[in-house]
Amino acid sequence: MKKLINGAEDVLAESLVGLAAAHPELRVDHANRIVYRAEPKPHGTVAILSGGGSGHEPLHAGYVGFGMLDAAVCGEIFTSPTPDQIALATKTVDTGAGVLHLVKNYTGDVMNFDMATELAGGIAVATVIIADDVAVEDSTYTAGRRGTGVTVLLEKIVGAAAEQGRDLAELAALARRVAGSGRSMGMALTSATLPASGKPNFDLGDAEIEVGVGIHGEPGRRRVPLGSAREIAAMLVEPILADYTFGGEPAVVMLNGMGATPLIELYVMFGEVSALLEKAGVRVARSLVGNYITSLDMAGCSVTVLRADDELLGLWDAPVSTPALRWGV
Amino acid sequence: MKKLINGAEDVLAESLVGLAAAHPELRVDHANRIVYRAEPKPHGTVAILSGGGSGHEPLHAGYVGFGMLDAAVCGEIFTSPTPDQIALATKTVDTGAGVLHLVKNYTGDVMNFDMATELAGGIAVATVIIADDVAVEDSTYTAGRRGTGVTVLLEKIVGAAAEQGRDLAELAALARRVAGSGRSMGMALTSATLPASGKPNFDLGDAEIEVGVGIHGEPGRRRVPLGSAREIAAMLVEPILADYTFGGEPAVVMLNGMGATPLIELYVMFGEVSALLEKAGVRVARSLVGNYITSLDMAGCSVTVLRADDELLGLWDAPVSTPALRWGV
Numbered sequence A, B: 001m002k003k004l005i006n007g008a009e010d011v012l013a014e015s016l017v018g019l020a021a022a023h024p025e026l027r028v029d030h031a032n033r034i035v036y037r038a039e040p041k042p043h044g045t046v047a048i049l050s051g052g053g054s055g056h057e058p059l060h061a062g063y064v065g066f067g068m069l070d071a072a073v074c075g076e077i078f079t080s081p082t083p084d085q086i087a088l089a090t091k092t093v094d095t096g097a098g099v100l101h102l103v104k105n106y107t108g109d110v111m112n113f114d115m116a117t118e119l120a121g122g123i124a125v126a127t128v129i130i131a132d133d134v135a136v137e138d139s140t141y142t143a144g145r146r147g148t149g150v151t152v153l154l155e156k157i158v159g160a161a162a163e164q165g166r167d168l169a170e171l172a173a174l175a176r177r178v179a180g181s182g183r184s185m186g187m188a189l190t191s192a193t194l195p196a197s198g199k200p201n202f203d204l205g206d207a208e209i210e211v212g213v214g215i216h217g218e219p220g221r222r223r224v225p226l227g228s229a230r231e232i233a234a235m236l237v238e239p240i241l242a243d244y245t246f247g248g249e250p251a252v253v254m255l256n257g258m259g260a261t262p263l264i265e266l267y268v269m270f271g272e273v274s275a276l277l278e279k280a281g282v283r284v285a286r287s288l289v290g291n292y293i294t295s296l297d298m299a300g301c302s303v304t305v306l307r308a309d310d311e312l313l314g315l316w317d318a319p320v321s322t323p324a325l326r327w328g329v
Helices: A008-022 A083-093 A107-119 A150-163 A168-180 A229-243 A263-279 A310-317 B008-022 B083-093 B107-119 B150-163 B168-180 B229-243 B263-279 B310-317
Strands: A026-029 A034-037 A047-054 A071-077 A099-104 A125-130 A182-188 A208-211 A222-225 A250-257 A283-290 A300-307 B026-029 B034-037 B047-054 B071-077 B099-104 B125-130 B182-188 B208-211 B222-225 B250-257 B283-290 B300-307
Touching: A008 A026, A008 A047, A008 A071, A008 B263, A008 B283, A034 A083, A047 A083, A047 A107, A047 A150, A071 A083, A083 A099, A083 A107, A099 A107, A099 A150, A099 A168, A107 A125, A125 A150, A125 A168, A150 A168, A150 A182, A150 A250, A150 A300, A150 A310, A168 A182, A182 A229, A208 A229, A229 A263, A229 A300, A250 A263, A250 A310, A263 A283, A263 A300, A263 B008, A283 A310, A283 B008, B008 B026, B008 B047, B008 B071, B034 B083, B047 B083, B047 B107, B047 B150, B071 B083, B083 B099, B083 B107, B099 B107, B099 B150, B099 B168, B107 B125, B125 B150, B125 B168, B150 B168, B150 B182, B150 B250, B150 B300, B150 B310, B168 B182, B182 B229, B208 B229, B229 B263, B229 B300, B250 B263, B250 B310, B263 B283, B263 B300, B283 B310
Parallel strands: A047 A071, A047 A099, A099 A125, A250 A283, B047 B071, B047 B099, B099 B125, B250 B283
Antiparallel strands: A026 A034, A034 A071, A182 A208, A182 A300, A208 A222, A250 A300, B026 B034, B034 B071, B182 B208, B182 B300, B208 B222, B250 B300
16 A cells, blocks of 8 residues: 555544645644634524545535535544534534535435434534435445535535525525436546555456446446446446436536546546537536545546536635635635 | 546547636637637737646646636647647737746757747747756756746746736746745656556556656656655655755745545645644745646655745735636636
8 A cells, every 4th residue: 555644543633734734714623523614604694514434535624615614524534424523513613593414425424414413402403415426226335325426516506605694494495406406427447545454445457447436435337348538428427317307407517536537537538528418418517627526546537417507507606715616715 | 557538649639628628718729739718818918838748737738827827838748849839829829028938847848948939930938947856956858957846836926927917027037036946856656657658657666655756757866665654745845945945934835746646645745744844944824735737647746845925925826717726716
């Protein structure tokens, strides 16, 4: 295992030290592994909270800041944060208007956010589950579909709406609409290697790929021989289009790298993916190309397509200032 | 070789198709592999041009846009762009006030930018060479030091100054000052694999690293056994501090990933690097952590430190809108 780390057990804690050093606009609670905005929202504004296992950086801590999350709760690598952590973050970010929990659909995450809501006592909490991965209906760590790329787009859009002062019920309804309007599908060229084990977390032949892989290396739909970028783009786009009608609406499209795939390849893939989408009548109105929801050092990519409208595009374009997404500020 | 590509010979051309699809604010001349801003600068403003071999994305095309480059000339992977390409870009971006060429110190790049200046005829061109890599004095493709990470910071700072309407001589002097005030040093955990050869471009044992590696896999100072993040940080920071006096001035620090290293590791490294710098009296005033000047799918990182002052920090903070660096717009 070749990694830029000290001890395997210190990776999360030490990455948060680096995050804090690089981003004075964040406040890191190192004891509890929670990342907050240094300047909290005004009193009476709904707070947006997310979190999950680490190893998917920049998700979630890289999306804390104006126009996006109020805090991110960091679990150990590929491990859900604890109810105590989430409850503490919930209490800390609440300004009196309630807290919206954005939760990727993994059994541990869903359960622990649920328990945290109880632990947080009198605070008004609404929860929206993200389950956008069309690859499989149930998976290693989920009942139902896995939550993946739509999370990034959802955090951006709902975060912008929260800055406008919308109330908790409105924000939860918006979040459910966005979560329901997006689909994702990923693939792996290689497995990730977990620092704690030092070994690839699944085996993949030298000339095969895993189509429909999860962000923890969960099995996908099938293993096939390595194909061209064009063939792989079709394997990702077709199941997305088969699962949901995007119609002629404008779409926000993300071509996401899994962590170890160079940007030049991601742009090759985006060229293929956007051509397939346009051919199918989906209008690519906004896009992201890069590493946004990763799986440590896995090579591969995922495609996310979100059906949008003028309201969602307006929220997408609104100012945001986080380590990983920043514009207009 | 496991890559998300079609043919090995099509990688650059097809990545530019994807870049154009993702960024309508850019105009891509596909025949000549030049990336321009879709909206050129006002008449009478100095244009900033850079370029070089591909495989280092987002460098350089990802830095085209308001507040940074006017155009980037893309050579084939790890290959200098041709004099004709560079001359055409020079003529196209000139608005009558001249063009500043920012050139990384590689023999082919320096020669071809030089020939392009002659080919561009009556256009006023000033050239600034970047040679910031402290690892070695001469290298595989260079007489003198290699140009690496300072390029990113230089393009940002000089690009901001150009938007203010400064003239060519002033911008060239500023660029020389910045190029002289920054130092870099990199390391590799693994080699990159070139699409055309399908093989690693150098061999590295399972438990060794190359300290002082170049962005084309050029040999560094030495090979040593894989150490901890803390040890590796010292191997990168010490030669930088030994080479230049940063004094108590504020510094812009970049912790750059070589392409295949996950962000969580880059943040671990940034924690170590920033602690070493602060201990040495260097004040980390601004930072970048991520993949900014890469070497295809090489795993590893580099450190860049730039001595700044109020003027340079002001130019750093000025609005920028490019695919890879964006704020304030």
